[in-house]
């Protein structure tokens with residue numbers, strides 16, 4: 001059984017949402033770990049196998065280590081028969097891969113720069129800003145409910161997660177707001193809340209005295 005290192009209300013939560021949507025949460029061993037938060041609270045958990053103490057982190061049945069949310073989410077989708085992505089080799093797979101890597105390669109840096117109040121020519125030249133990200137999203141969503149068309153995919157889960165955490169950063173574009181709401185509505189939010197509460201309890205109980 002693959003092992004997933006998870007910390008509640010973090011970037012690994014979207015992997016849990018994905019597993020729930022695929023009905024495969026029981027097929028993965030989830031290990032709850034603490035992480036250091038941006039405000040300095042928390043701690044690096046010695047249980048966490050991630051080389052930098054981050055989450056998510058996945059160890060496959062073959063013992064291979066996978067880091068980065070996009071890689072983990074694509075791996076799990078493929079492992080369980082691709083219920084949440086266009087089949088490999090078919091139309092739209094390229095578009096799917098583009099959004100998956102656009103998330104970590106463009107959206108996250110642009111969003112972090114915005115949150116940090118960073119306006120540097122090297123950052124803008126390399127990644128652009130959330131203004132361009134919003135324009136790309138708006139054009140990508142034109143005439144369709146989800147990024148790839150009528151079906152929700154892992155690309156929607158990872159791209160929308162940025163705005164589910166920090167709704168104040170959602171671009172003020174009706175089509176983007178409606179899409180984030182649609183992705184949220186497709187998720188099992190009740191089960192997710194219950195799972196995160198349980199994870200928090202387990203972590204609290206295992207904290208060093």
Ligand SMILES: N[C@@H](CCC(=O)N[C@@H](CS)C(=O)NCC(=O)O)C(=O)O
Nearest residue numbers: 010011035036053054055056068069
């Ligand atoms: N690019 C990575 C980022 C992972 C990441 O930074 N995760 C945060 C949780 S939201 C973390 O583990 N922080 C703990 C730390 O930086 O020590 C991914 O998407 O998987």
